[in-house]
Amino acid sequence: MSRRVYVNAAVWILLLTVPLWFPWVGGYTSLATRVVIYALGAMALNLLLGFTGCMSFGQAAYFGLGGYGTGLALIHLTNSTVLAVVLGTALGGAAAFIVGPLIMHRRGIYFAMITVAVGQIFYFIAERWNSFTGGEDGLTFTRQPIHFGTVVIPLDTVWFYYFVLFFFAVGAAVMGLLLNAPLGHTWVAIRENRRRATFLGIHVERYVWASFAIAGLIAGLAGSLNALQNNFISPANLFWIESGNFVIMAVLGGMRSFWGPLIGSIILFGIQDYVSSYFPNNWELVIGVLFIIVVIFFPNGVLGIIRQRTKSA
């Protein structure tokens, strides 16, 4: 218990002080912003993958929809960046909520395949609907400064990092509270033993649905922030390769750990940033090799190794 408090405190202190220390290790603030955004998306996936035991390979659909929702809101509806985030998040969550009943009866590889298939449907819609989504070219927009009465927050690089961190905190708090509530216990029970859960009178499918919808909602939030960072959204964010990135982050960092996907995101973007400056075309090979090593030798990811070490020490 107390250990968890220390870990959480350390994570938040490090995240809050990123602009101070990150340049010292060779990073830059907008890289940290990207790490945090994708960590949120991967943590959302991990709600399904690590804590409910359902392998979703279509999480990018809700991530991308969050981005489109936010972009379209900024273009057509509002100048409020915050409102655009709320609308984008709601779009991702609503889509996952509606898709949920289609996929909640499936298990294992079938669950994964259907999530990919549904995700690709959203991809093709975005790619073909030129007049509304901009088709392959995507949509360009501009995130607007936030007005609090007379105070104006400009959302330049450092401000935007804290803007993202605020929503990351909201998303992480929601997931943390749910996982510590009976609902979270029930999800873990389903991961551990579906048959046993059914014979405790638990309606497994409804809980899978709930997990899928909430994972979609948080993925929508991450996707919305991603679109704002780039001031751009395109079908690539809905594509299955993007879904794969979230899976890689969760597995690398540790699926059994709440913060695992954050570690995975740091590793992925760290390697992308450093290695690609030496081998611009081959950095994905390094990720691939690392992924294979982790899956074979450390199935609980980087945090799994640390946890095992500290336990036996």
Add this chain to the structure above:
Amino acid sequence: MSLLRLKNVSRVFGRLTALQDVDLEMEEGKVYAMIGPNGAGKTTLFNLISGFFPATTGEIWFEDKPINGFTPEQRVAAGLVRTFQITEVFPELSVAENIRIGVEAQENHSAHVWPGAQLMRQVNGRVDELLAITGLTQQAYRAVSELAHGDQRVVEVAIALSMKPKLLLLDEPTAGMGRSEAGRMVDLIRTLNDKQHLSILFVEHDMDIVFGVADRIVVLNFGKILATGTPKDIAQNPAVQAAYLGDAA
């Protein structure tokens, strides 16, 4: 009032008739053992009662309510709770967490997202109570996968008890256990029946355990009920001796 009643229950798998015209009536507050050679239909009957699959024909009543159309979840809610031949637990979670999942499910808290402190105290109180009943208090915070096989089976019984069963169905509760572990399970069955007045139906191969614990014995053979009665009746029943106990006697 009978607790559980089966009338003309049959189950057919393709061309195989696993159970044929089974009639059975169980009284409340008693321990029933179900015996029979491999393939006699014991597990099939268990699955029919717990709703794992439906009966092909026939009817099942629980507390005088027909439960034929009940799903497994509805049967659990009605008070019919089972364990499995192969241990079914939540292996990576602690003993206390395993039981807590059951308690939360039983009290319809599984979907709570904002439990108050009072609710959690109430849940934890019930978990402690079940840990004490099953003698698992010492191991409460160990992962179930780290426990000995016998203890894992006791955890499974504890999870089942968290559902407040009226009839507890135990599928081979001592399977794969050594003597002392099996003895502990036998003691637990006795305690549950004596102190908690729980009705129990269990499948068992070890005749010492069956004759030592059961108030009534149900003998199955080739998908039919050969005999039902007290241990004494069964021991003296010539048909049972011929069909089942013959080679042991």
